[in-house]
Amino acid sequence: MAGPTTAQRGSAQQKDDTPDRPSRPRTEGRRMSRRALLIVIAAAVLLLGSGVVWALYGSSWLRAEQVRITGVDVLTPAEVETAAAVPMGAPLISVDTDAVAERLRQKLPRIDSVDVVRSWPHGIGLKVTERQPVLLVKKGAKFIEVDAEGVRFATVDKAPGRVPLLELTPGQSASLRRFGSDRLVREAVRVAGDLPDVVTKETQVVRVVSYDSVSLGLTGDRTVIWGSSEEGAVKAKVLTALMKAAPKAGHFDVSAPTAPAVSGS
16 A cells, blocks of 8 residues: 655645644633733722822811920910911811911011921921020110021010120211121121120120121120121130130230230229
């Protein structure tokens, strides 16, 4: 019996070498499964997002119900809370913390800075830093407080303890025309800021006649000629040394710190 011909054998081998093709129904089923999974995931994300939005804005769980104030000294918590005007009962997420801080700085100049934070789930926290007076300007029977930046921030009936009085008497000097009274006040503030603690405690008056003519009035009728605000740190060290070396002296001159002078007893 004759075997298969060469053509028949080649045809059979081509059939054996042809790879199996996946069936179309199986591929379509996989695509449908992936599409369904994506739909489920998208729906879950949408529901979750809607729930978060409702919890933040629509529910009664996360609303501003209390204000916690820290850092006040002269100001009272009631003053700060009133000036802050936090919208009580509003969704906590909707409270404009920048606007609250701006209201506080505008209505209460004694506030130097304030941090406004949300305290979940129901609070607003106000961390206040008050300005500290370094000099006082007498105005009638009252006193204007001046901070370390030269800002006149409050008028008080009673002078706070151990804060020197500023006497600004430039008249019609060239310094006043050139620098203006505000600049001379800042120079006095710089001098007050450079004073060593032991001198600050004994300083009663800072007198400013011109830019380069600043003097101090200390307890016990003692005086210090300071000069300008330049080289303040050096002058402070020299003055401290002079006061230790001549504790009974009544007059100190550190306007030229390399050639200081002491007189009186």
